[in-house]
Amino acid sequence: MSIIETVDAEGSEAVSLHQRILSDISEKILSGAWPPGHRIPFEHELTAEYNCSRMTVNKALSQLAKAGLIERRRRSGSFVRRPQSQAAVLEIHDIRIEVEALGLAYRYQRLERLKRRSNAEDRTLLELAASGPVLALKGLHFAGQRPFAHEQRLINLAAVAEAGEEEFLDIAPGPWLIGRVPWSQAEHRIRAIAASDHIADVLDIEAGAPCLVVERRTWSAEHPVTHVRFIYPAESHTLVARFTPSQG
Incomplete structure (x- = not known):
């Protein structure tokens, strides 16, 4: 039409x-x-x-x-309006590649970085049996001039000690981890939320606007590596899964 x-x-x-x-x-x-x-x-x-x-x-x-x-x-x-991006549910992808596939310039901005002992919430998110050192990060991914996704991440420093020395100013933690730690298992959880005042301000959207939340945990062998939560404006992001019939 x-x-x-x-x-x-x-x-x-x-x-x-x-x-x-x-x-x-x-x-x-x-x-x-x-x-x-x-x-x-x-x-x-x-x-x-x-x-x-x-x-x-x-x-x-x-x-x-x-x-x-x-x-x-x-x-x-x-x-x-920005073209709507698509991300595969069953893959661990680099947001830079996703943004550049839209023909837009990519940029990552670190918002917070804190190295500390894990608290009860951290241990639940990472499935840690005991308290240990973690690195807590918050960052913002841009597509052109517009915020594309907000990232909140925990890294288990017992599994990736060198992450504690990385500032993550020039590179996002996702591709940094993929390049250094072979992951053997991953879990995705997907849900929808209404943007809080803080998220609305960070993503430059209306408070209460629908957002897509993708949470992921990864392991290397039996060791938890990271938990990350991405929040996207719902209108600009689509998740795609391709699968075949079970052979069992």
Whole structure:
């Protein structure tokens, strides 16, 4: 279905302006002139540019959002929507590769780093039998200028002692671990949450917006290595699993 459709309006001039706004904005997006994350002019700016009513502009932007070309954020305005990414459920993948597959620049920002003795929650998450040293990390993965995923990770330093000396400023902990510790078993847990005020602020989304949470634990032989929790804005991420019939 074309995003340019006839709408109810008073007079053919309003219809023509509506279609012109749709055509102009969609052409800029589809041509790449306005890349993912680009801010669309505010409604009052488009009203002045096209010399039309705010209602005509609002209808055009609503239709572009419905078509999946833009996303509208309360108080922030409208932005070119990022392509939806896909990640395999049964794989341990590098988020950098996932972001670059969308044609966007990748960047990782470390938010927190703390080396300490494990507490009761840490031992539950890592399935540790006794207290020991852990490294707690928080970080943010970017796709272009937009936050892509929030990462909260625990590393069992009894299994990966050298991680305690790594700052994780130039590289995310995921690919660093994959390059150094052969994992023998992994577990994924997937659920949906509503963004808390903190997560909404970090990911630049509305508080209460749906988010996808992927939690993963990995082991090397019988040793727990890491527990990580990724939080993605739900509208920009899809998980995919491919499998075959059981031969048992």
